[in-house]
Amino acid sequence: MSLIHYAWSFARRRALLALSAVAIALGVAVLFTVLAVLNGFLAQFEGTMRDFSGDLTVRPLPSAWGGSQEIETYFDSIHSVQGVATVEARLNWFGLVGRRGSRALSDPRSSDLNGLLLVGIDDFDWKPQDDPNALPPLRLGHAAATRMGVSPGDTLEVISFQPRPGRAPIPARLSFSVVESFSSGQHDQDLDRALVPRSSLLPLTQLKTPFTELVIRVNDGIDPESLQTSIQEQLEQDGLARPSWPSVQTWRDNAGNFLRAVENQRGMLVMMFFFIVLVAAYQLVATLTLTVTEKRRDIGVLGALGATPGRIIRFWVSLGTLVSFFGVSLGLGLGYLLTSNLKSIELILGGGEKIFLPEIYQFEEIPVLIDTYSVALLAGATLAAGLVFSLIPAWRAARRPILQAMIRR
Amino acid sequence: MNNSTTPVLDARGLEKSFCMGASQLRVLRGVDLALHSGEVCALRGTSGSGKSTLLHLLGLLDTTDVGSLHLAGLDCTKLGRTAAARQRAKQVGFVFQQFQLLPELDALQNVLMPRRLACGWSWWSRRRDEYARAKQILSKVGLSERMSHRPTQLSGGEQQRVAVARALVSKPALLLADEPTGNLDTQTGNDVLALLLGLAREQGAAVLLATHSRSLADACDREILLVDGKLEML
Numbered sequence: 001m002s003l004i005h006y007a008w009s010f011a012r013r014r015a016l017l018a019l020s021a022v023a024i025a026l027g028v029a030v031l032f033t034v035l036a037v038l039n040g041f042l043a044q045f046e047g048t049m050r051d052f053s054g055d056l057t058v059r060p061l062p063s064a065w066g067g068s069q070e071i072e073t074y075f076d077s078i079h080s081v082q083g084v085a086t087v088e089a090r091l092n093w094f095g096l097v098g099r100r101g102s103r104a105l106s107d108p109r110s111s112d113l114n115g116l117l118l119v120g121i122d123d124f125d126w127k128p129q130d131d132p133n134a135l136p137p138l139r140l141g142h143a144a145a146t147r148m149g150v151s152p153g154d155t156l157e158v159i160s161f162q163p164r165p166g167r168a169p170i171p172a173r174l175s176f177s178v179v180e181s182f183s184s185g186q187h188d189q190d191l192d193r194a195l196v197p198r199s200s201l202l203p204l205t206q207l208k209t210p211f212t213e214l215v216i217r218v219n220d221g222i223d224p225e226s227l228q229t230s231i232q233e234q235l236e237q238d239g240l241a242r243p244s245w246p247s248v249q250t251w252r253d254n255a256g257n258f259l260r261a262v263e264n265q266r267g268m269l270v271m272m273f274f275f276i277v278l279v280a281a282y283q284l285v286a287t288l289t290l291t292v293t294e295k296r297r298d299i300g301v302l303g304a305l306g307a308t309p310g311r312i313i314r315f316w317v318s319l320g321t322l323v324s325f326f327g328v329s330l331g332l333g334l335g336y337l338l339t340s341n342l343k344s345i346e347l348i349l350g351g352g353e354k355i356f357l358p359e360i361y362q363f364e365e366i367p368v369l370i371d372t373y374s375v376a377l378l379a380g381a382t383l384a385a386g387l388v389f390s391l392i393p394a395w396r397a398a399r400r401p402i403l404q405a406m407i408r409r
Numbered sequence: 410m411n412n413s414t415t416p417v418l419d420a421r422g423l424e425k426s427f428c429m430g431a432s433q434l435r436v437l438r439g440v441d442l443a444l445h446s447g448e449v450c451a452l453r454g455t456s457g458s459g460k461s462t463l464l465h466l467l468g469l470l471d472t473t474d475v476g477s478l479h480l481a482g483l484d485c486t487k488l489g490r491t492a493a494a495r496q497r498a499k500q501v502g503f504v505f506q507q508f509q510l511l512p513e514l515d516a517l518q519n520v521l522m523p524r525r526l527a528c529g530w531s532w533w534s535r536r537r538d539e540y541a542r543a544k545q546i547l548s549k550v551g552l553s554e555r556m557s558h559r560p561t562q563l564s565g566g567e568q569q570r571v572a573v574a575r576a577l578v579s580k581p582a583l584l585l586a587d588e589p590t591g592n593l594d595t596q597t598g599n600d601v602l603a604l605l606l607g608l609a610r611e612q613g614a615a616v617l618l619a620t621h622s623r624s625l626a627d628a629c630d631r632e633i634l635l636v637d638g639k640l641e642m643l
Contacts, residue, residue, distance in 0.1 A: 003525070005518075006511070006513070006514065006518070006522075009513040009514055009518070010513045013513060297509070298511055298512075301509045301510075301511060302511075302522070302526070303470075303494065304468070304470060304497070304503050304509070305497075305498065305503075305522055305523045305526055305575075306494050306495065306497045306498020306499070306501075306523055306526040306527055307494060307498075307526050308490070308491045308494040308495060309490055309491060309494070310491065311494075311526060402470050403465060403470055403471055406509070
């Protein structure tokens with residue numbers, strides 16, 4: 001028969017303590033859900049970001065600084081680093097785009113003007129030499145296609161500028177045939193990006209280096225950040241980068257501001273909701289103080305039987321921790337139930353309609369990721385708060401004189 | 410009774426006063442008392458004469474203003490709360506008039522509580538023996554069938570028998586009983602007293618039994634009277 005056993009025998013006959021556990025459980029469940037959704041959102045964002053932008057990107061050294069014009073030299077240099085899976089060249093170029101015959105391209109007052117980032121990639125089965133009159137293909141972001149009312153088979157015209165060193169750039173007009181639309185999972189990217197064959201952009205850009213970035217994917221299980229320095233050093237060693245020119249960036253560097261904003265948001269929400277948990281746990285002070293008053297005689301009896309003040313403190317702290325433990329367990333269970341049924345809950349709350357619209361929040365379903373570390377931290381912090389809040393009534397119980405405690409009037 | 414050895418309890422010149430507003434109420438005025446192992450002593454006195462106060466001092470539940478107190482060879486006069494609690498857990502058993510059982514625990518767990526407190530961390534290695542010991546003593550007080558009953562499910566006499574078992578389970582050197590039959594009818598009270606004294610003598614504990622009852626006092630080896638804060642031997 002341990003003190004925890006006694007605390008349990010005592011706690012299970014006190015509805016007030018059960019209510020405290022329920023209050024803690026509600027706080028924990030809400031925080032669990034918020035954490036799971038924010039972690040899910042971050043994970044989904046990371047997935048889509050890395051899917052499109054790769055794990056690392058390399059910007060070539062400007063030609064004026066002695067950068068190589070040969071793409072293979074970059075490929076060889078990067079592939080020589082252990083852990084690199086694939087390297088892909090991209091050529092990014094900006095343009096104004098409109099449907100063929102659209103007023104948008106001839107009247108700058110038109111509200112139908114769309115700026116797009118043309119991403120030249122090699123993942124196209126297009127050979128201009130097969131049919132010199134065929135238009136190069138273009139894959140348009142789903143959101144942009146919807147906005148412009150474009151479907152496969154339509155022709156899009158792009159106005160861009162051909163740079164000329166020391167002279168004004170020349171406007172250039174290109175035509176593309178829309179072959180399909182794509183969805184990257186990032187609404188903003190789907191709205192302002194078009195994928196075209198890299199070779200179709202080369203005549204326009206007049207660049208000596210036929211790419212603007214190299215997209216690197218690393219082998220499974222390798223942290224891209226761990227390869228960042230190795231690749232930079234290798235490029236410097238091969239004369240393709242300089243220490244003053246940060247050539248290699250991770251996907252985190254590229255999405256830095258957005259990621260930091262979401263992480264800040266998560267931090268703020270976790271802090272706010274943890275206050276709810278703290279308030280719930282703080283109830284333990286009131287509940288246990290009431291219980292100490294109620295159990296005054298029994299505290300005296302324990303003292304008479306030989307309980308030291310330290311043991312009496314331990315008993316009350318055990319009781320508080322027990323209540324917190326049940327609150328945390330119940331809260332984690334409830335949180336798991338909530339996160340497992342978010343779709344149904346969303347529909348119930350929205351009266352059958354989705355509350356979080358995909359076009360606004362950029363996800364079809366509310367993303368959820370239950371992170372063991374976050375859950376352990378939440379449980380640990382709540383238990384610690386329960387323990388700390390139990391100390392005050394425990395200390396009061398321990399310092400009460402035994403005789404005074406036993407004489408109940 | 411063995412008077413040749415060092416007394417289990419040796420109290421000299423105990424004094425105790427309580428503040429009653431601006432005045433002081435002197436309850437004990439120099440009490441000297443020695444009790445030997447196996448000795449059963451009745452402490453009589455009128456209501457308010459200070460019997461309970463003396464029991465509290467001897468049981469280390471309170472501290473004396475003046476005087477010295479040795480219990481089982483240890484000077485307990487100036488013990489702090491923690492040391493007093495440890496000494497109490499090892500050497501003192503209490504039987505109260507109001508039984509003072511813990512209502513959430515069944516009879517067996519009530520009896521085990523002093524052992525749990527006395528054993529500390531060694532409880533985990535000894536708990537099997539301790540359970541056996543508690544069951545044995547509950548059987549001796551005739552409650553082998555009521556071990557899993559909580560105090561509210563027991564009669565007054567049964568509760569006091571649990572209290573007796575609880576007081577003796579640690580085999581204390583000193584057993585202090587404050588009106589142990591005060592809340593029981595005569596027949597039940599006599600039964601409980603017989604049980605208490607029988608077990609205490611069997612274990613060789615020194616017993617100090619505070620009572621109003623002359624018949625209870627007659628069952629003891631000797632009788633002392635507390636009058637005006639001092640003890641008189643009868």
